[in-house]
Amino acid sequence: MLDVIGAESLDALVAVPEAVALRGPVSVAPALAESEIAAAFERFAARTPGSTYTSFLGAGAYRHYTPPIVGALAMRGEFLTAYTPYQAEVSQGYLQAIYEWQTYIALLTGLDVANASVYDGATALAEGAIMAVNATGRKALLVSAAVHPNYRRVLRTYAEGLDLDVDEIRYAPDGTTDFANIEARLADQRYAAVIVQSPNFFGAVDAPAADVGSAMRATGTLVIGVVAEAMSLAALTPPGEWGADIAVGEAQSFGVAIAYGGPHVGFIATTASHLRRIPGRLVGRTVDKHGNPAYTLTLQAREQHIRREKATSNICTNQAHCALCATIYLAAMGATGLRDCAGHNLARTRELQARVYAVPGVAARFAAPVFNEFVVAVPGRAADVLARLRGSHILGGVDLGAFYPELADCILMTATELTTSAEIDALGIALAESIEHAATRV
Amino acid sequence: MQQLAFDTPLIFDLGQRGRANKYLPSAPPPDEFLPADMLRADLPLPDNTELDVNRHFTRLSQKTFAIDLGFYPLGSCTMKYNPRINDAMANLPALRNLHPFAPDELAQGALAIMWELERSLASLFGMAAFSLNPAAGAHAELTALLIAKAYFKKIGAAATRRTVIVPDTAHGTNPASAAMVGYRVVSLKSDSRGRVSVDEIKAAIGPDTAVCMMTNPNTLGLFEDHIKEIADAVHAAGGLMYYDGANANALMGNARPGDMGFDLMHLNLHKTFSIPHGGGGAGAGPVGVAEHLVPFLPTPVVRCNESAGAGGWEPSEGKTFGLDFDRPDAIGSMRSFWSNFAHMVRALAYVYANGFAGLTMVSKLAVLNANYIRASINDIIDTPYDENCRHEFVASAQALKRETGVRALDIGKALLDRGYHAPTVYFPLLVPECLMIEPTETESKETLDAFIADFRAIIATARIAPEAIMEAPVNTVVGRIDETRAARHPDLRWHPPTAAAAG
Numbered sequence: 013m014l015d016v017i018g019a020e021s022l023d024a025l026v027a028v029p030e031a032v033a034l035r036g037p038v039s040v041a042p043a044l045a046e047s048e049i050a051a052a053f054e055r056f057a058a059r060t061p062g063s064t065y066t067s068f069l070g071a072g073a074y075r076h077y078t079p080p081i082v083g084a085l086a087m088r089g090e091f092l093t094a095y096t097p098y099q100a101e102v103s104q105g106y107l108q109a110i111y112e113w114q115t116y117i118a119l120l121t122g123l124d125v126a127n128a129s130v131y132d133g134a135t136a137l138a139e140g141a142i143m144a145v146n147a148t149g150r151k152a153l154l155v156s157a158a159v160h161p162n163y164r165r166v167l168r169t170y171a172e173g174l175d176l177d178v179d180e181i182r183y184a185p186d187g188t189t190d191f192a193n194i195e196a197r198l199a200d201q202r203y204a205a206v207i208v209q210s211p212n213f214f215g216a217v218d219a220p221a222a223d224v225g226s227a228m229r230a231t232g233t234l235v236i237g238v239v240a241e242a243m244s245l246a247a248l249t250p251p252g253e254w255g256a257d258i259a260v261g262e263a264q265s266f267g268v269a270i271a272y273g274g275p276h277v278g279f280i281a282t283t284a285s286h287l288r289r290i291p292g293r294l295v296g297r298t299v300d301k302h303g304n305p306a307y308t309l310t311l312q313a314r315e316q317h318i319r320r321e322k323a324t325s326n327i328c329t330n331q332a333h334c335a336l337c338a339t340i341y342l343a344a345m346g347a348t349g350l351r352d353c354a355g356h357n358l359a360r361t362r363e364l365q366a367r368v369y370a371v372p373g374v375a376a377r378f379a380a381p382v383f384n385e386f387v388v389a390v391p392g393r394a395a396d397v398l399a400r401l402r403g404s405h406i407l408g409g410v411d412l413g414a415f416y417p418e419l420a421d422c423i424l425m426t427a428t429e430l431t432t433s434a435e436i437d438a439l440g441i442a443l444a445e446s447i448e449h450a451a452t453r454v
Numbered sequence: 455m456q457q458l459a460f461d462t463p464l465i466f467d468l469g470q471r472g473r474a475n476k477y478l479p480s481a482p483p484p485d486e487f488l489p490a491d492m493l494r495a496d497l498p499l500p501d502n503t504e505l506d507v508n509r510h511f512t513r514l515s516q517k518t519f520a521i522d523l524g525f526y527p528l529g530s531c532t533m534k535y536n537p538r539i540n541d542a543m544a545n546l547p548a549l550r551n552l553h554p555f556a557p558d559e560l561a562q563g564a565l566a567i568m569w570e571l572e573r574s575l576a577s578l579f580g581m582a583a584f585s586l587n588p589a590a591g592a593h594a595e596l597t598a599l600l601i602a603k604a605y606f607k608k609i610g611a612a613a614t615r616r617t618v619i620v621p622d623t624a625h626g627t628n629p630a631s632a633a634m635v636g637y638r639v640v641s642l643k644s645d646s647r648g649r650v651s652v653d654e655i656k657a658a659i660g661p662d663t664a665v666c667m668m669t670n671p672n673t674l675g676l677f678e679d680h681i682k683e684i685a686d687a688v689h690a691a692g693g694l695m696y697y698d699g700a701n702a703n704a705l706m707g708n709a710r711p712g713d714m715g716f717d718l719m720h721l722n723l724h725k726t727f728s729i730p731h732g733g734g735g736a737g738a739g740p741v742g743v744a745e746h747l748v749p750f751l752p753t754p755v756v757r758c759n760e761s762a763g764a765g766g767w768e769p770s771e772g773k774t775f776g777l778d779f780d781r782p783d784a785i786g787s788m789r790s791f792w793s794n795f796a797h798m799v800r801a802l803a804y805v806y807a808n809g810f811a812g813l814t815m816v817s818k819l820a821v822l823n824a825n826y827i828r829a830s831i832n833d834i835i836d837t838p839y840d841e842n843c844r845h846e847f848v849a850s851a852q853a854l855k856r857e858t859g860v861r862a863l864d865i866g867k868a869l870l871d872r873g874y875h876a877p878t879v880y881f882p883l884l885v886p887e888c889l890m891i892e893p894t895e896t897e898s899k900e901t902l903d904a905f906i907a908d909f910r911a912i913i914a915t916a917r918i919a920p921e922a923i924m925e926a927p928v929n930t931v932v933g934r935i936d937e938t939r940a941a942r943h944p945d946l947r948w949h950p951p952t953a954a955a956a957g
């Protein structure tokens with residue numbers, strides 16, 4: 013091969029100018045044979061016991077049953093090792109699957125169109141906010157304090173880049189967004205969008221009432237509906253029906269592994285009027301030159317490879333394979349399976365609520381109806397209670413004090429269809445012990 | 455090479471009520487728990503038997519070209535083989551099922567994986583530290599530019615540092631990312647050697663320069679041999695140097711962006727580190743920074759309690775780790791959770807499989823394979839910068855088009871008929887009728903020879919029977935697509951029959 017190239021040696025072929033030659037020493041993980049790699053990762057796994065604990069964690073990443081057919085199909089090499097379907101003629105299968113994903117997301121959110129995915133729920137929110145800024149020409153955003161704190165942090169990080177102001181609406185005593193004086197706040201027409209999450213970070217169903225929606229529309233403010241738990245879409249009124257112009261969210265619940273936070277899969281859906289502001293890939297159905305139905309990437313004049321600095325977003329690589337997993341999951345579960353799943357989430361959560369509220373000293377923090385998570389107030393610091401629960405191999409939930417200093421005595425607890433009565437009972441017992449223990453020490 | 459052409463109606467046209475699979479026990483309906491005004495009226499999704507679902511997606515997979523099926527010389531995308539050990543490790547239940555809010559003390563193995571990877575990358579690319587936060591290359595560019603903005607703010611220069619310099623060969627994400635940080639983009643023309651000209655860049659640099667974004671080797675596959683001079687000039691003007699590491703497969707182990715004077719960089723782990731990203735994602739785009747920019751990295755950062763971690767990789771056994779959120783100068787966070795963790799597992803498995811010597815050999819063989827193809831076809835097609843390339847090279851079909859009407863696009867389509875993915879076409883924009891070919895190191899000489907023979911045959915056919923090439927592809931499940939119709943009459947989803955009938 014070197015002869016064909018006319019190079020003296022491999023080293024000569026790859027040489028770089030002396031001024032930028034490698035200045036060692038380099039230290040990377042050592043080379044191992046495959047069997048040794050497997051053993052090394054088994055050791056990492058053994059140092060990661062958190063995944064074997066009984067868990068009531070949710071807060072944006074949910075444990076749901078995934079039928080094995082999802083992995084069996086998604087891990088086929090044709091799906092796993094394809095790239096962006098630039099060459100439509102040899103990518104019809106993936107393109108059709110993404111078209112089906114776009115359809116599922118549009119149907120689930122109750123909106124007209126959805127894109128081929130973005131990185132995750134938080135970046136979906138940031139991208140949706142940029143859409144609203146571009147649509148309205150306004151440079152400020154009003155976000156509910158009951159939107160996932162991580163999502164809000166990402167929104168603020170992106171906003172720093174575009175010099176956008178981000179203001180917050182506080183939450184009401186019942187755990188929903190306090191829309192009490194929303195008309196006054198929107199009156200000066202500063203805000204591109206109001207951002208609400210439902211179910212919100214506290215688990216509460218938080219779709220704004222119809223009159224709140226009209227106040228927003230009257231001031232030309234767009235409404236962005238955030239969905240961090242996509243399973244809720246199987247039961248709750250979807251954002252498109254409660255008045256959101258843009259729905260953004262996270263679809264990890266649809267058959268995508270939790271995997272310590274990623275890869276998950278973000279979605280963006282909107283009304284037909286905002287179609288050309290959507291970021292990222294879109295798959296369209298058209299025909300080939302023989303007039304047969306065919307799929308292709310379309311409306312690419314929005315995208316970075318054509319528009320460069322004038323693109324609607326910089327996104328290129330997205331989360332297509334996770335979107336594929338979700339599509340297979342949705343196809344396999346069907347409406348019946350999803351409704352059952354949502355029903356179990358609602359039922360299990362009520363069982364969990366009843367059990368923990370029965371523990372002396374524990375109380376509901378908010379009264380608003382919830383989907384599959386809720387906030388409990390405990391005596392003392394939530395962090396201490398949770399630490400003691402770990403002694404019983406239980407991850408009791410998320411310490412809200414980490415995000416809301418005023419809720420340092422509160423735990424966000426989640427139950428899904430996988431939560432068993434035995435687990436709920438074990439939590440109840442351990443919680444009671446943990447609280448007694450604290451009381452006797454005082 | 456005929457693609458299988460099963461009929462695949464939409465999943466929405468297959469399903470029927472009463473065909474639900476019994477994955478879960480029956481549940482009480484939602485209206486037993488919530489008031490009706492909080493609930494959706496209907497859920498218009500199909501129920502399908504598992505067999506129908508299985509056959510549907512299996513058939514779709516058979517209409518999808520992939521690395522596992524054939525050679526995928528898509529320039530700039532580094533479509534190398536994805537070893538399955540990586541996926542097996544990512545799927546270990548302890549890692550796959552770990553919740554991001556699991557406390558650090560119960561997630562030590564996962565944190566150790568992130569830390570070992572981060573330390574390996576820092577040493578391999580000569581940076582002080584990496585953030586594993588960003589989800590892809592473009593996301594990483596945005597992260598890095600936000601870091602730059604925060605840095606200039608910190609030193610009181612944010613108001614003046616308003617421009618980002620981007621060569622015309624740069625990927626579209628570079629200027630698009632700059633725009634998302636409010637920077638004005640100054641585009642630089644390449645010189646006759648396909649490089650950034652030192653004179654031109656010196657003229658473009660000024661007190662308003664925030665960042666100069668460079669790809670090295672650039673997207674023409676050429677090493678920017680004046681990189682040190684360029685970096686010195688940008689630094690002298692108070693700007694920062696950014697390295698787009700999408701092409702790191704060309705020099706990994708052989709040279710380091712840190713040694714070249716870059717302050718910021720990203721890697722496309724999903725390309726260089728053999729991570730599958732089927733259909734166009736998920737990726738992973740760690741951002742590396744020099745010492746003075748470490749405080750600005752997004753949170754969380756993986757902290758080792760027993761090591762300053764300045765000297766590259768160390769074994770993680772016996773050490774303890776935590777996620778550090780308490781970093782006052784951090785730009786914020788770029789995503790919902792900490793990283794595309796399953797991809798960190800895959801990337802570390804890849805580092806383990808190769809070690810330093812192996813990773814260095816990866817980049818050497820990537821360069822060898824690219825040059826072998828280049829030298830084997832440059833007598834029949836123009837290669838505008840005809841010198842030894844790095845891991846990829848560009849050819850131009852401009853002369854061929856003038857003589858025969860056959861364009862780069864047509865050559866790409868003819869390759870599809872012969873069982874290959876097409877090269878990247880029409881990028882970079884400055885080369886007319888551009889074909890960008892990147893074979894990667896994982897392909898054998900036999901595969902390269904077969905590709906070369908087919909490529910030559912296509913060019914030969916183009917000269918005697920150009921219509922045959924312009925007709926291509928004919929062996930695929932559909933012919934060329936009516937893109938204009940797709941854009942003029944956007945059909946982006948299926949509609950339920952009733953809604954469609956209603957308008």
Ligand SMILES: Cc1ncc(COP(=O)(O)O)c(C=O)c1O
Pocket residue numbers: 327328329530531590591592593624625627628669673698700701722737738739
């Ligand atoms: C040179 C270059 N820079 C940046 C990117 C963007 O990376 P990503 O697609 O992961 O966002 C790519 C690839 O798509 C690339 O080839």
